[in-house]
Amino acid sequence: MLDGILLGLSTALQWQNLLYVIAGCFVGTFIGMLPGLGPITAIALMIPITYSIDPSSGMILMAGVYYGAIFGGSTSSILINAPGVAGTVASSFDGYPLAKQGMAGKALAIAAWASFTGGTIGALLLMLAAPTLAKVSLSFQSADYVALMCLGLTAIAAFSNKGTFLKAMMMTVFGLTLSTVGIDPSSGTERFTFGNTDLLDGISFLLIAMSTFALAEALSNVLKPEVKQSAGEQPMQIGSIRLSKAEVKEISPTIGRSSLLGFIIGVLPGAGATIASFMAYAAERNLAPKALQEKFGKGSLRGLAAPESANNAACTGSFVPLLTLGIPGSGTTAIMLGALIAYGIQPGPMLMQDNPDVFWAVIISMYLGNIVLLILNLPLIPYLARVLIMPKAILTMMILFFSLIGVYLVSFNTFDLFMMIGFALVALVLRLLAFPMAPLLLGFILGDMIESNFRRAMMTSDGSLSIFWDKPLTLGIMLLAIVVLAMPLLSFLRLRKAAI
Amino acid sequence: MLNRDTLGALIFLAFFTAYAVFAWQIPLLPFEEMDAVNSASIPKVYAVLGLMFSLLALLAQAIKRQHSSGDGWPQINRKSIGQTAVLLLLMWVYTALLEPIGFLLATSVFLSAGFFIMGERRWRVLLLASVPVAVVFWLIVTKLLGIYLVPGELWS
Numbered sequence: 271m272l273d274g275i276l277l278g279l280s281t282a283l284q285w286q287n288l289l290y291v292i293a294g295c296f297v298g299t300f301i302g303m304l305p306g307l308g309p310i311t312a313i314a315l316m317i318p319i320t321y322s323i324d325p326s327s328g329m330i331l332m333a334g335v336y337y338g339a340i341f342g343g344s345t346s347s348i349l350i351n352a353p354g355v356a357g358t359v360a361s362s363f364d365g366y367p368l369a370k371q372g373m374a375g376k377a378l379a380i381a382a383w384a385s386f387t388g389g390t391i392g393a394l395l396l397m398l399a400a401p402t403l404a405k406v407s408l409s410f411q412s413a414d415y416v417a418l419m420c421l422g423l424t425a426i427a428a429f430s431n432k433g434t435f436l437k438a439m440m441m442t443v444f445g446l447t448l449s450t451v452g453i454d455p456s457s458g459t460e461r462f463t464f465g466n467t468d469l470l471d472g473i474s475f476l477l478i479a480m481s482t483f484a485l486a487e488a489l490s491n492v493l494k495p496e497v498k499q500s501a502g503e504q505p506m507q508i509g510s511i512r513l514s515k516a517e518v519k520e521i522s523p524t525i526g527r528s529s530l531l532g533f534i535i536g537v538l539p540g541a542g543a544t545i546a547s548f549m550a551y552a553a554e555r556n557l558a559p560k561a562l563q564e565k566f567g568k569g570s571l572r573g574l575a576a577p578e579s580a581n582n583a584a585c586t587g588s589f590v591p592l593l594t595l596g597i598p599g600s601g602t603t604a605i606m607l608g609a610l611i612a613y614g615i616q617p618g619p620m621l622m623q624d625n626p627d628v629f630w631a632v633i634i635s636m637y638l639g640n641i642v643l644l645i646l647n648l649p650l651i652p653y654l655a656r657v658l659i660m661p662k663a664i665l666t667m668m669i670l671f672f673s674l675i676g677v678y679l680v681s682f683n684t685f686d687l688f689m690m691i692g693f694a695l696v697a698l699v700l701r702l703l704a705f706p707m708a709p710l711l712l713g714f715i716l717g718d719m720i721e722s723n724f725r726r727a728m729m730t731s732d733g734s735l736s737i738f739w740d741k742p743l744t745l746g747i748m749l750l751a752i753v754v755l756a757m758p759l760l761s762f763l764r765l766r767k768a769a770i
Numbered sequence: 771m772l773n774r775d776t777l778g779a780l781i782f783l784a785f786f787t788a789y790a791v792f793a794w795q796i797p798l799l800p801f802e803e804m805d806a807v808n809s810a811s812i813p814k815v816y817a818v819l820g821l822m823f824s825l826l827a828l829l830a831q832a833i834k835r836q837h838s839s840g841d842g843w844p845q846i847n848r849k850s851i852g853q854t855a856v857l858l859l860l861m862w863v864y865t866a867l868l869e870p871i872g873f874l875l876a877t878s879v880f881l882s883a884g885f886f887i888m889g890e891r892r893w894r895v896l897l898l899a900s901v902p903v904a905v906v907f908w909l910i911v912t913k914l915l916g917i918y919l920v921p922g923e924l925w926s
Contacts, residue, residue, distance in 0.1 A: 322915060436779075436823055436826055436827040436830060437775070437778060437827070439823045440778075440779070440782045440820065440823045440824055440827065443786070443816055443819050443820040443823060444782070444785070444820070446816045446819075447786075447789050447813070447816050447817075447820065450812065450813045450816065454809040456809070457799055457801075457802055457808065457809045458799070459796060459797065459798065459799055459802070459809035460797075461796050461809060461810075461813060462789075462792055462813075485861075489854050489857060489858070492850060492853050492854050492857065492888070493846055493850050493851065493853075493854045494844055494846055494850065661890070662888065663884070663885050663888030663889060663890045664885065664899055666857075666884070666888060667881055667884035667885055667888065668903075670857065670861060670884065671877065671880065671881060671884075671903075674861060674864065674865065675877075675907070678868070679911065679917060684865050684866070684868060684869060687861075687865040687868075688862070688865055691858060691861050691862055691865065694858070694861075695858060698854070699781075700778070702774070702844060702846075703774045703775075703777060703778040703781075704774055704775075704778075705778060720812075721812045724807065724812065725807050728806050728807045729807075732806075733805075733806025733807070
């Protein structure tokens with residue numbers, strides 16, 4: 271492992287990679303601050319740029335953007351009570367009241383320190399967990415992968431917002447169906463191309479990511495402006511970013527506990543930063559003494575530190591299944607998986623052996639990203655926060671422009687842009703109907719992998735489906751997927767029964 | 771009136787029905803016909819799953835309706851709908867004109883028209899926030915990154 275860490279360090283500390291992680295953190299913070307835009311959009315916008323650089327640098331840039339976007343989301347949660355991403359909603363519960371009390375700088379400092387510590391603990395745990403799990407997963411066979419992917423797809427739906435399970439499942443299947451467009455790689459048969467040669471290669475994942483996230487989010491903000499504060503209004507004064515010894519002492523145990531909790535939740539497929547932050551917030555409120563419990567929601571330092579450390583640790587944790595099994599547990603890691611596949615790199619147990627530079631550089635760059643956020647972004651927050659007063663017209667048009675031209679610069683095919691506009695319209699309508707977008711992306715990206723692994727499994731079993739229950743490991747994962755799938759249904763039926 | 775969830779389920783039911791029809795029409799190559807899993811197998815599974823979930827969603831709505839009136843629609847004003855529709859149209863026009871008139875002109879027009887649609891009326895802002903962006907981006911892409919961008923089929 272030490273060799274790996276040294277390899278990761280030597281890759282991540284190359285001057286151009288350091289520049290990428292710094293640039294990634296800044297761009298991510300900038301985009302993450304914009305209400306309605308999250309890390310998926312930020313990473314999607316970066317993908318066309320990363321195609322022109324080597325995979326390690328590309329992943330380092332994207333890891334920086336990811337962390338930056340989470341930090342940016344916290345900033346807008348604290349300053350204007352407008353979380354840029356769902357994972358930072360819990361941060362606004364106490365962050366915004368603190369800012370209103372004239373302690374915006376302090377709140378941002380707590381957010382940065384908690385994120386840094388959460389990310390650091392997460393990165394350390396990732397260093398320990400990923401190689402071990404990668405070794406274990408070397409024994410996985412195609413059927414196990416199919417089972418794991420089914421578990422990932424059902425879990426992301428099960429952990430979606432209350433009451434949206436069936437919607438999430440429909441979106442997952444929608445994503446899976448889109449992945450079947452084009453020439454079937456196994457037989458060469460054309461599927462769903464309708465005679466259009468532009469569809470022979472299938473639909474690019476970049477197109478789907480850009481249209482369903484970047485374009486649809488920008489248009490959704492025009493259609494349904496949720497945040498009152500935008501052009502012309504000044505965000506509040508930042509104030510001092512110093513923390514007293516007593517304050518550090520108060521939040522330290524909270525940060526430790528929440529980081530650990532966040533990492534564990536992050537590793538679970540489908541759970542991610544949002545659930546981690548809410549669970550950490552709830553846990554800290556329950557653990558706090560009675561007098562401090564009442565401060566929660568009114569500007570509690572613990573109430574801010576808990577979700578901030580948990581969401582960053584969860585972000586790091588979500589890389590464990592991606593790097594070791596090649597299975598993304600969230601929309602953000604799904605988009606990173608798509609980028610890796612586009613580079614010709616298959617994440618999974620072999621990644622550590624075949625591309626150790628990428629594997630370790632990603633892990634080390636996460637840590638570097640946290641340092642950059644703390645040393646550079648925090649002091650620059652008063653300046654970065656000016657993005658919040660940028661006119662909406664300019665922001666919207668820039669996102670539309672960069673999304674369209676980003677896809678064009680990769681494919682040089684205007685058909686892709688027409689298709690992108692069509693998908694953006696579909697995504698916009700689905701957003702209005704309250705359908706979650708992440709399951710679509712996850713389904714689309716996992717679609718090809720599920721099909722190829724399923725075929726391989728069936729070939730090895732001579733066409734017998736029993737391969738999915740013959741081995742205890744496969745059976746166990748399959749049963750878990752079925753339980754996850756049945757859980758929301760059972761709770762719905764229980765609620766109906768109670769209502770009657 | 772249909773609520774959001776019912777409409778969503780109906781849209782997906784229609785989509786998955788159409789998908790199923792096409793999935794069952796995927797032409798198989800001669801050597802595939804005897805295979806346990808062929809090019810059409812997985813699409814058929816997805817079609818069945820999609821139909822199952824959309825029908826379940828409709829059923830859940832039917833059960834819910836017996837007890838509540840369902841959720842409402844988000845409040846959207848006509849101006850926002852108009853702006854969004856025109857922006858979508860503008861993106862379509864930009865895509866159509868990108869290669870015929872070239873990146874620089876198409877992008878400058880796209881951005882300034884977009885700012886105008888979004889409510890910006892100061893002509894200086896319209897020009898200064900569009901033309902320089904197009905030129906700087908063009909310089910970065912073509913001169914710095916060495917990527918070829920069409921100058922415009924109409925002029926070349």
